[in-house]
Amino acid sequence: MKPVKVGICGLGTVGSGSFNILLNNAEEITRRVGRSIVIEQIGARRDNDTCDISGINITRDIFDVVNNPEIDIVLELIGGTTIAKKLVLTAIENGKHVVTANKALIAEHGNEIFAKAQEKGVMVAFEAAVAGGIPIIKTLREGLSANRIEWLAGIINGTGNFILTEMSEKKRNFDDVLAEAQALGYAEADPTFDVEGIDAAHKLTILASIAFGIPLQFEKTYTEGISRITAEDVAFAGQLGYAIKHLGIARRTKQGIELRVHPTLISKKQLLANVNGVMNAIMVQGDVVGPTLTYGAGAGALPTGSSVVADVIDVARTLTADPTNRVPHLAFQANALSDVEILPVEEIECGFFLNMTIQDRAGVLANITQILSLNDISIESLIQQEREGSDLVPLVVMTHDVKERNMNAAISAIEALPDVAGTVQRIRVENLA
Numbered sequence: 001m002k003p004v005k006v007g008i009c010g011l012g013t014v015g016s017g018s019f020n021i022l023l024n025n026a027e028e029i030t031r032r033v034g035r036s037i038v039i040e041q042i043g044a045r046r047d048n049d050t051c052d053i054s055g056i057n058i059t060r061d062i063f064d065v066v067n068n069p070e071i072d073i074v075l076e077l078i079g080g081t082t083i084a085k086k087l088v089l090t091a092i093e094n095g096k097h098v099v100t101a102n103k104a105l106i107a108e109h110g111n112e113i114f115a116k117a118q119e120k121g122v123m124v125a126f127e128a129a130v131a132g133g134i135p136i137i138k139t140l141r142e143g144l145s146a147n148r149i150e151w152l153a154g155i156i157n158g159t160g161n162f163i164l165t166e167m168s169e170k171k172r173n174f175d176d177v178l179a180e181a182q183a184l185g186y187a188e189a190d191p192t193f194d195v196e197g198i199d200a201a202h203k204l205t206i207l208a209s210i211a212f213g214i215p216l217q218f219e220k221t222y223t224e225g226i227s228r229i230t231a232e233d234v235a236f237a238g239q240l241g242y243a244i245k246h247l248g249i250a251r252r253t254k255q256g257i258e259l260r261v262h263p264t265l266i267s268k269k270q271l272l273a274n275v276n277g278v279m280n281a282i283m284v285q286g287d288v289v290g291p292t293l294t295y296g297a298g299a300g301a302l303p304t305g306s307s308v309v310a311d312v313i314d315v316a317r318t319l320t321a322d323p324t325n326r327v328p329h330l331a332f333q334a335n336a337l338s339d340v341e342i343l344p345v346e347e348i349e350c351g352f353f354l355n356m357t358i359q360d361r362a363g364v365l366a367n368i369t370q371i372l373s374l375n376d377i378s379i380e381s382l383i384q385q386e387r388e389g390s391d392l393v394p395l396v397v398m399t400h401d402v403k404e405r406n407m408n409a410a411i412s413a414i415e416a417l418p419d420v421a422g423t424v425q426r427i428r429v430e431n432l433a
C-alpha cells in the first residue's frame with residue numbers, strides 16, 4: 001500500500017517530539033496502520049538540535065507544506081491563532097487532513113474550522129490540544145459514547161499544576177518555578193495563558209463541547225488563574241485538609257451548563273488532590289459508567305507528541321473509510337448540537353475558602369460572621385491566628401455551599417469594613433461528587 005505522507009509545520013517542543021516519535025517508532029506504527037507514514041516535508045523557521053532531519057525536505061515557508069500536492073496530512077504545531085488559522089484553513093481548502101495541538105485555535109475558531117473540514121470531507125484531529133499525552137478526547141468521544149456525561153473536572157494545565165506543586169511541596173517561589181516550566185517546554189509562548197487560566201479555559205471549552213454536544217463557546221467560559229494564590233493560602237488550606245488545585249469544571253444542571261476554570265480547594269482524600277507536577281488528570285462522571293479518571297503528562301515534547309502521532313495514525317487508518325461515517329469533530333453530529341445555556345458564574349453554587357487580614361480587635365469577627373449570615377452563608381470552619389507584634393492577623397473562613405452572587409455581596413461588605421485590610425482572597429471549594 002502507498003505510504004501516507006505527512007508535512008510538519010513548526011519544529012519546536014511539540015513538533016520535535018512528534019518528529020522523533022514518527023521516526024523512532026516507525027516500525028511499530030506501520031504494523032498498527034498497515035502502511036508506512038513518511039515525513040514528506042518540514043516547515044520550520046529554524047532547525048532543532050534534537051531532530052536528525054538529514055534527507056528530509058525542509059522549507060522556511062510553512063505555506064509550502066500546505067500547498068505541497070504530495071502531502072496527505074498537515075501537522076500544525078506552530079501555535080497562535082492568526083497564521084495558524086490561515087494555515088489550517090488553507091490545508092483544508094487544499095483537501096488535506098490536519099492534526100493540531102493548538103487548543104487556542106480549536107477553542108476560538110474550531111466551529112468555523114470544523115464546518116470547513118466537513119464541507120471539504122477532511123479530518124481535523126486535536127487530541128494533543130487537551131491534557132497533552134492523555135487520550136481524553138478519544139475517551140470522551142469514543143470510549144464513553146454510551147453515556148450522558150453529567151460533569152467533568154480536571155487539572156488541565158501542566159505548567160500551573162507544576163507551579164502549585166513546587167510552591168506547596170518545596171516552598172519555592174512562583175516566578176522561579178514558572179521559569180523552570182518554560183525551560184522544560186511546558187509553558188505557552190505567552191505564559192500568562194498558563195498562569196491566568198486562559199490555556200485551561202481553551203481546553204475546558206473543547207472538553208465541554210465534546211462531553212455535552214454543544215458548539216465551542218470559549219468566550220462564555222469563566223476564567224480565573226493561579227497568579228493570586230499565595231504560599232499562605234496553600235498552607236491554611238493544607239491545615240484544613242485541602243489541596244489547592246487549578247481545575248476546569250464543566251457540569252450539566254437543570255438550568256444550563258457550568259463552564260468554569262479557577263483555583264479550587266479539594267479534599268486531600270480526592271485522587272485529583274494527589275495529581276502533582278506536570279501531570280494532568282480528568283474525572284468524568286457518566287450516567288452509566290459512573291466516575292472515571294484519566295491521568296498522564298499534560299505537557300512536554302514526547303507526551304504531547306504521543307497524542308499528535310496517535311491522531312496521525314487515526315487519520316491514516318480512516319483514510320480508506322467512508323467519510324460520512326467518521327467520528328464527528330465534537331462527538332455529536334454537527335446538525336445535532338444543542339443550544340442549552342451556559343450559566344453566568346453568579347448562578348454557580350459552591351463552598352468558599354476566604355483568606356483575609358483583619359485588625360485583632362473585639363467585635364471584628366462578629367461583624368464578619370453577621371455579614372455572612374445576612375447573605376445566607378453558613379460557616380464550616382474558621383482559623384484565626386495570632387501574629388506576634390502585629391495588630392493585623394489572618395482570618396480564614398470556610399463556608400458551606402452558597403451562590404456566587406451572595407458571596408460577591410458578602411465580600412464587598414466585608415472589604416468595606418474599616419477593620420479589614422486590603423481585599424479578601426476567595427477560592428472555591430468543590431466536593432466533586
Ligand SMILES: NC(=O)C1=CN([C@@H]2O[C@H](COP(=O)(O)OP(=O)(O)OC[C@H]3O[C@@H](n4cnc5c(N)ncnc54)[C@H](O)[C@@H]3O)[C@@H](O)[C@H]2O)C=CC1
Binds near residue numbers: 044062128186300
Ligand atoms: N509545549 C507543550 O507541552 C504543549 C504545547 N501544545 C501546543 O502545541 C503548539 C506548539 O507549542 P510548542 O511546541 O510548545 O511551541 P514552540 O514555541 O516550542 O514551537 C513552535 C515552533 O513553531 C515555529 N513557528 C511559529 N510560527 C512559525 C511560522 N510562521 N513559520 C515557521 N515556523 C514557525 C517556532 O519557531 C517554533 O519552533 C501550541 O499550539 C501549544 O499550545 C499543546 C500541548 C502541549
Ligand SMILES: N[C@@H](CC=O)C(=O)O
Binds near residue numbers: 129
Ligand atoms: N502550556 C500547556 C501545554 C500543554 O497543553 C500546559 O502547561 O499545560
Ligand code: NA
Binds near residue numbers: 127128131132133136
Ligand atoms: Na489529549
